[in-house]
Amino acid sequence: MKQKTQQYKRLFGLWQFPEEDFDAWWALVLDDGGDAPECKTYVEYKTLMAAIQADIERRGDAVFRVKMTVREMQTELRGTFETRLKNTGPNRAKVVARRLPGAVQQSGGTR
Numbered sequence: 001m002k003q004k005t006q007q008y009k010r011l012f013g014l015w016q017f018p019e020e021d022f023d024a025w026w027a028l029v030l031d032d033g034g035d036a037p038e039c040k041t042y043v044e045y046k047t048l049m050a051a052i053q054a055d056i057e058r059r060g061d062a063v064f065r066v067k068m069t070v071r072e073m074q075t076e077l078r079g080t081f082e083t084r085l086k087n088t089g090p091n092r093a094k095v096v097a098r099r100l101p102g103a104v105q106q107s108g109g110t111r
Helices: 019-031 042-058 070-078 089-098
Strands: 011-016 062-067
Touching: 011 042, 011 089, 019 042, 019 070, 042 062, 070 089
Parallel strands: 011 062
Antiparallel strands: none
């Protein structure tokens, strides 16, 4: 019997950090020089992520929750001298993408 697998167009990664990291996440996002996050509490963050996930899935795409602490994100951004990434939203997204199932590890990024 053929195993049925769910087909999706694309796979999106959403960063899920522990609640106790919320203040550190807030500081990380502010540190990139952008605007303050619209989420003022961890509950608001989780609610926003749930809404984003629902929108993605409604389009027929899939979501993978990437669980990592803010410290792990900072370590990934720091990388090595050759792979160091600036703390920006797009570079944090690259770190999340590296942890998606089947992701190919790559170096480089916005410096």
